[in-house]
């Protein structure tokens with residue numbers, strides 16, 4: 001089906017005049033849509049949902065509708081602007097949150113104007129703002145009824161089960177790449193005991209289960225072009241019950257890297273402790289007293305774990321023939337794995353300093 005015809009299935013304002021690929025996501029296929037509404041331009045984001053990754057679109061979209069409706073009320077109560085501070089779905093002509101045809105499943109969001117999604121944290125203040133946004137996001141969802149949330153990807157941040165999938169990929173070695181990545185495999189094996197930490201603490205309820213975003217990479221918060229302040233947390237596909245350590249950790253993984261996630265020159269890649277301090281400061285302000293002392297003391301572990309897990313996922317995908325993450329060249333997942341493992345090593349050496357910073361800014 002033609003993309004333009006798909007767009008017309010939704011309650012958009014005007015006639016679509018321009019459709020182009022947009023953004024840098026690894027999962028969905030995103031387009032920017034421009035419509036002419038009697039001379040006024042209205043912009044939208046169209047996404048083809050990756051149904052291999054998200055196999056229950058109904059459940060996924062009901063999570064997003066539920067969470068965005070809840071957030072809108074909170075934003076209004078806080079005196080904010082619900083049109084830009086959370087995602088706004090555009091419904092289909094028959095009132096559904098997505099459109100499905102034999103080509104796939106599609107959704108449309110209103111385009112949030114005058115913002116940028118950063119691939120790298122160039123500026124400490126901007127990154128502090130991102131920390132505030134993600135901390136505040138978890139705080140705003142503190143009273144959200146998690147029982148209505150559908151688990152879109154089972155065991156998403158269960159590092160134990162991610163490790164098991166990695167071992168299976170090494171054993172099967174279906175594309176015969178294992179011999180070429182023995183050092184990387186050893187890097188994971190040396191840290192296998194670490195994979196149980198957070199999972200065990202959640203199971204024993206020592207760590208609270210919360211409603212978390214689970215994909216808090218820096219480019220999932222839109223930043224105002226004008227003020228550099230955060231405007232909106234986006235990419236709500238993986239909202240599920242989880243640990244606060246996941247959200248803090250994944251943001252540190254992506255934002256405290258001095259290089260890009262797929263920087264091939266590892267001399268440019270490293271963990272920046274000053275950026276860590278900025279983010280932590282913002283996060284603690286955003287989350288306020290909605291963090292337990294144990295969570296605070298384990299933030300550094302969360303950062304190491306999320307980075308390790310992500311590197312292991314890239315390596316697993318490389319060993320499985322690149323079936324999950326979008327790649328732009330054959331070694332792309334391996335390059336991404338290297339940046340993550342470099343970050344893990346750096347953070348392991350700086351853990352005490354990270355803990356000191358977490359305590360310095362904690363409100364509990």
Ligand code: ADP
Nearest residue numbers: 023025026027028045109110111112117219235
């Ligand atoms: P993926 O799951 O593939 O990462 P995202 O939902 O994060 O997909 O969208 C990809 C990119 O599209 C984002 O990084 C951002 O640049 C842009 N984007 C997504 N939603 C909006 C929106 N409502 N307004 C403006 N830009 C958006």
Ligand code: GN1
Nearest residue numbers: 024025026027215217220235238310
């Ligand atoms: C994917 O969708 P995107 O690009 O924001 C992935 C995350 C990874 C990230 C690594 C649903 O995030 O878990 O951390 O790539 N999302 C999913 O860049 O698997």
Ligand code: MG
Nearest residue numbers: 025219220235
């Ligand atoms: Mg994204």
